[in-house]
Amino acid sequence: MTDALYQYCLRLGDTALLQGQRLAEWCGHGPFLEEDIALTNTALDLFGHANMFYRHAVTLNPAVANEDQLAFLRDAHEFRNPLMVELPKGDFAFTLLRQYLLDAYNDLLYAALSDSTHTPLAEIARKAAKETAYHLQRSLLWLRRLSLGTDESHARMQSALDELWFYSPELFEAHDLLQSLQQEGVAPDGQVLQRVWSERVLQQLQSCRLEAPQSGWVATGGWQGEHSEHLGYLLAEMQFLQRAYPGCEW
Amino acid sequence: MGEMKLFEVFIRSKSGLHHKHVGSLHAADAEMALMNARDVYTRRQEGVSIWVVEAEHIRASNPDQSQPWFDPAKDKVYRHPTFYPMDEEVENI
Numbered sequence: 001m002t003d004a005l006y007q008y009c010l011r012l013g014d015t016a017l018l019q020g021q022r023l024a025e026w027c028g029h030g031p032f033l034e035e036d037i038a039l040t041n042t043a044l045d046l047f048g049h050a051n052m053f054y055r056h057a058v059t060l061n062p063a064v065a066n067e068d069q070l071a072f073l074r075d076a077h078e079f080r081n082p083l084m085v086e087l088p089k090g091d092f093a094f095t096l097l098r099q100y101l102l103d104a105y106n107d108l109l110y111a112a113l114s115d116s117t118h119t120p121l122a123e124i125a126r127k128a129a130k131e132t133a134y135h136l137q138r139s140l141l142w143l144r145r146l147s148l149g150t151d152e153s154h155a156r157m158q159s160a161l162d163e164l165w166f167y168s169p170e171l172f173e174a175h176d177l178l179q180s181l182q183q184e185g186v187a188p189d190g191q192v193l194q195r196v197w198s199e200r201v202l203q204q205l206q207s208c209r210l211e212a213p214q215s216g217w218v219a220t221g222g223w224q225g226e227h228s229e230h231l232g233y234l235l236a237e238m239q240f241l242q243r244a245y246p247g248c249e250w
Numbered sequence: 251m252g253e254m255k256l257f258e259v260f261i262r263s264k265s266g267l268h269h270k271h272v273g274s275l276h277a278a279d280a281e282m283a284l285m286n287a288r289d290v291y292t293r294r295q296e297g298v299s300i301w302v303v304e305a306e307h308i309r310a311s312n313p314d315q316s317q318p319w320f321d322p323a324k325d326k327v328y329r330h331p332t333f334y335p336m337d338e339e340v341e342n343i
Contacts, residue, residue, distance in 0.1 A: 032254070032276065033275075034275050034276065034277065035286075037286075037289050037290050038289040041289050041293065134288075137285070138285055141281060141282060145282075
């Protein structure tokens with residue numbers, strides 16, 4: 001149980017960390033100042049969630065000294081995130097569409113996790129749920145404005161959806177590790193989450209005149225540490241400082 | 251910036267009674283202006299309530315007219331309630 005719980009915390013932490021990292025790449029590159037601040041604020045919230053999950057993971061594994069080790073000293077094959085979050089940030093439409101899909105997911109995930117039988121996780125989820133509610137409001141605003149805006153913005157949103165859609169099933173992927181956690185009420189039922197998520201998201205997409213593609217390769221591999229080529233580059237950038245100057249501090 | 255409009259932002263602090271002007275921002279519409287104001291002007295717990303107003307809807311007094319508009323009130327002390335002496339019998343009027 002403890003190893004399953006540990007791996008689960010890693011997945012939760014890794015997913016939040018990489019979302020934050022890709023959003024942080026907009027720092028100084030936002031379309032205008034207010035949006036630059038909004039994107040990086042969201043990134044900070046996500047780093048906060050990652051931090052909480054990692055800190056709890058550390059209590060479960062005596063071999064790890066602190067949460068920084070988990071974030072900065074693990075190699076790509078040790079990361080447990082779904083592949084969607086490691087994809088490059090793309091254009092603004094891609095970033096916001098991905099953020100919408102993830103916010104809709106996080107919203108459901110943290111709501112369900114708030115009732116986890118494992119109290120530390122429930123507490124983290126309750127705190128993260130508030131920030132996530134705001135993230136979802138924000139990405140909904142942009143989803144509607146970009147997809148129902150100009151021809152160009154609509155086209156960019158549609159091609160973002162074409163690219164991202166088959167990365168979403170992995171968010172709900174069943175895994176042996178999850179089974180015992182689900183049985184004990186620690187982790188929520190992925191199938192239930194997927195049903196609600198699909199319903200809500202498809203409805204929104206429809207009202208935005210966006211069409212989800214019908215067929216494509218379904219991404220998988222995160223649970224096994226088998227990632228896309230993008231993760232390596234992301235980690236090289238993110239982890240460079242800690243690896244080059246171990247233990248460095250502000 | 252294309253069709254971005256200028257909004258003035260007013261924030262009421264947690265213990266405050268009125269919204270204070272804290273600055274301005276550009277946004278495409280009022281809803282986005284509200285969200286941007288939340289992200290830009292309440293990061294450090296500056297407030298719990300936000301008003302955004304399109305700058306063009308604010309009609310402000312002309313600073314060049316300050317003299318004729320505001321100087322005349324300076325020497326009219328009789329406009330203040332404290333100017334009038336009251337008899338004790340009507341103390342609480």
